Amino acid sequence: MHFEAPLPLQSGAVLKDYTLVYETYGQLNADRSNAVLVCHALNASHHVAGVHADAQGHPLPKSEGWWDNLIGPGKPLDTKRFFVIGINNPGSCFGSTGPMHTNPDTGQPYGADFPVVTVEDWVNAQARLLDQLGISQLAAVLGGSLGGMQALSWTLQHPQRVRHCVAVATAPNLSAQNIAFNEVARQAIVTDPDFHQGHFYAHGVVPRRGLRVARMIGHITYLSDDVMEEKFGRELVGRTLGDAPNYSTQDIEFQVESYLRYQGDKFSDYFDANTYLLITRALDYFDPARLHGGDLAAAMGKALAKFLVISFTTDWRFSPARSREIVKALVDNRHDVSYAEIDAPHGHDAFLLDDPRYHGVVRAYFERIAQELQSAQSPLTTSQGQPLRVSV
Amino acid sequence: MSQHDVHDVIAQLVPPGSRVLDLGCGNGALLAHLRDARQCTGYGIELDDAKVMQCVQRGVNVIQRNLEEGLSLFEDNSFDVVLQLDTLQHLRNTVDMLRETARVGKQGIVSFPNFAHWPHRLSVLRGRMPVTRSLPYQWYDTPNIRVATFADFEVLAEQNGLRILDSFGVHEGEIVTRWPNLMASKAVFKFERR
Numbered sequence: 001m002h003f004e005a006p007l008p009l010q011s012g013a014v015l016k017d018y019t020l021v022y023e024t025y026g027q028l029n030a031d032r033s034n035a036v037l038v039c040h041a042l043n044a045s046h047h048v049a050g051v052h053a054d055a056q057g058h059p060l061p062k063s064e065g066w067w068d069n070l071i072g073p074g075k076p077l078d079t080k081r082f083f084v085i086g087i088n089n090p091g092s093c094f095g096s097t098g099p100m101h102t103n104p105d106t107g108q109p110y111g112a113d114f115p116v117v118t119v120e121d122w123v124n125a126q127a128r129l130l131d132q133l134g135i136s137q138l139a140a141v142l143g144g145s146l147g148g149m150q151a152l153s154w155t156l157q158h159p160q161r162v163r164h165c166v167a168v169a170t171a172p173n174l175s176a177q178n179i180a181f182n183e184v185a186r187q188a189i190v191t192d193p194d195f196h197q198g199h200f201y202a203h204g205v206v207p208r209r210g211l212r213v214a215r216m217i218g219h220i221t222y223l224s225d226d227v228m229e230e231k232f233g234r235e236l237v238g239r240t241l242g243d244a245p246n247y248s249t250q251d252i253e254f255q256v257e258s259y260l261r262y263q264g265d266k267f268s269d270y271f272d273a274n275t276y277l278l279i280t281r282a283l284d285y286f287d288p289a290r291l292h293g294g295d296l297a298a299a300m301g302k303a304l305a306k307f308l309v310i311s312f313t314t315d316w317r318f319s320p321a322r323s324r325e326i327v328k329a330l331v332d333n334r335h336d337v338s339y340a341e342i343d344a345p346h347g348h349d350a351f352l353l354d355d356p357r358y359h360g361v362v363r364a365y366f367e368r369i370a371q372e373l374q375s376a377q378s379p380l381t382t383s384q385g386q387p388l389r390v391s392v
Numbered sequence: 393m394s395q396h397d398v399h400d401v402i403a404q405l406v407p408p409g410s411r412v413l414d415l416g417c418g419n420g421a422l423l424a425h426l427r428d429a430r431q432c433t434g435y436g437i438e439l440d441d442a443k444v445m446q447c448v449q450r451g452v453n454v455i456q457r458n459l460e461e462g463l464s465l466f467e468d469n470s471f472d473v474v475l476q477l478d479t480l481q482h483l484r485n486t487v488d489m490l491r492e493t494a495r496v497g498k499q500g501i502v503s504f505p506n507f508a509h510w511p512h513r514l515s516v517l518r519g520r521m522p523v524t525r526s527l528p529y530q531w532y533d534t535p536n537i538r539v540a541t542f543a544d545f546e547v548l549a550e551q552n553g554l555r556i557l558d559s560f561g562v563h564e565g566e567i568v569t570r571w572p573n574l575m576a577s578k579a580v581f582k583f584e585r586r
Contacts, residue, residue: 012460183476308448331465331466334411334433337435337455338454338455347447360441360445363447364445365448368451
């Protein structure tokens with residue numbers, strides 16, 4: 001969808017003349033009340049569920065959406081009952097206007113000149129797209145990790161437009177350690193000689209080495225210590241335990257090295273370096289409590305939605321303690337909130353995996369929302385019990 | 393006595409429209425009942441995954457948390473009533489939990505199996521730990537790590553600066569006010585901070 005009206009950004013800059021790509025699943029009902037927006041995280045896109053088809057209409061292998069195990073017909077977020085929308089955020093590299101596209105001011109690719117975008121900017125861009133689709137209020141907004149930040153931000157930026165917020169494996173802001181990991185990743189990219197200050201497109205190169213290292217460090221932080229141990233242990237490549245190593249400083253020796261290099265290579269084939277910088281910065285900057293002197297409860301006071309917050313015990317990048325901060329801020333405001341702390345072994349990655357306890361809670365929550373949609377007797381109310389006014 | 397009967401008895405103690413915190417809320421049935429029948433709002437705390445899911449199915453606000461980790465999520469006096477039903481006997485930090493209950497709630501309601509109920513006394517007289525409907529476990533596998541009597545709780549409440557507003561026994565769905573320490577399988581106390 002193309003937008004001619006410039007999008008004012010939090011930084012004071014504007015995004016001119018931009019395009020957002022999106023996918024929808026299921027049917028919007030007659031009163032347009034069953035829409036669910038799914039917000040994506042760092043390396044994901046608008047393609048949240050289902051498979052893509054080739055020109056003949058045959059499903060393409062490995063083209064499943066990134067949250068296909070959760071979203072689809074009969075799945076926890078059931079597309080037979082809900083109209084699900086996935087939107088690729090501006091600045092990303094999966095079709096919406098991003099740093100690889102032409103800057104209308106210069107006629108050259110934006111590169112490093114793509115304006116800094118924030119979680120709040122993305123939410124505003126998504127809201128404009130929903131306006132165009134004629135959706136004034138969402139049944140729910142759902143997101144994990146950085147997507148969870150967008151879901152939270154929706155309830156603060158457009159409180160009247162969200163009835164439920166499902167925030168998974170997320171945080172009210174990034175910790176210093178988390179920003180530090182992002183900074184290492186960014187430094188890997190910007191110090192790659194192929195980066196050319198972000199204008200590598202003109203040189204016909206890609207800062208692959210930087211992207212690889214950035215992805216490797218990311219992957220380490222998405223897994224738990226236990227899962228890494230279980231997956232790889234001290235296993236050597238091409239030899240059995242007990243065999244002597246190669247005594248090489250640069251060969252791949254351990255399975256975990258092989259895994260990280262494979263993930264890094266794969267990532268550098270499709271991900272844009274400037275996008276990586278932009279998205280990690282959006283993560284760093286997100287902090288709704290900032291304008292309230294660090295008081296998250298004061299920030300969350302604006303929300304009118306009901307909340308489901310989910311975390312995973314072994315997630316150390318977005319730990320349960322951070323989700324409990326969100327829950328506390330909601331409880332302090334007497335908002336409706338349920339919180340599930342899933343004892344899954346997989347670290348941050350757990351939010352993308354199929355765990356019956358996790359998916360069970362999400363299913364139960366969306367079934368409640370579906371019941372609300374059906375019951376004509378109970379008008380939609382805010383968590384304070386006041387009728388929701390819809391502003392278009 | 394069915395769970396439903398106890399719920400009815402307890403629900404009578406909760407003023408309509410109360411802000412309620414239910415510690416160890418199980419499947420959320422009582423909170424749903426308080427919401428539907430008495431227009432109460434609030435939260436339940438539950439540790440068990442399956443029960444958390446049942447609460448969500450009922451549309452009850454549930455927070456998954458181990459009660460042993462305290463109630464730091466909640467500010468002082470943030471609830472009209474804090475319920476602690478058949479939970480106290482499972483907790484290691486009984487006294488802390490009781491104080492926390494009194495801190496976050498204007499009133500607390502506690503229930504637990506009464507160890508001094510006469511069949512239990514009879515069993516102990518015969519030289520064996522009781523195994524009954526209210527204490528159905530063997531001594532070596534019981535989750536009831538804090539067994540207490542009706543009379544014991546009165547002492548603990550006194551020691552912790554709690555004023556007992558109401559107390560009675562419950563047995564077979566009936567309220568027991570005559571010799572509850574002997575005649576009731578369950579003890580119920582409603583209290584506030586002095």
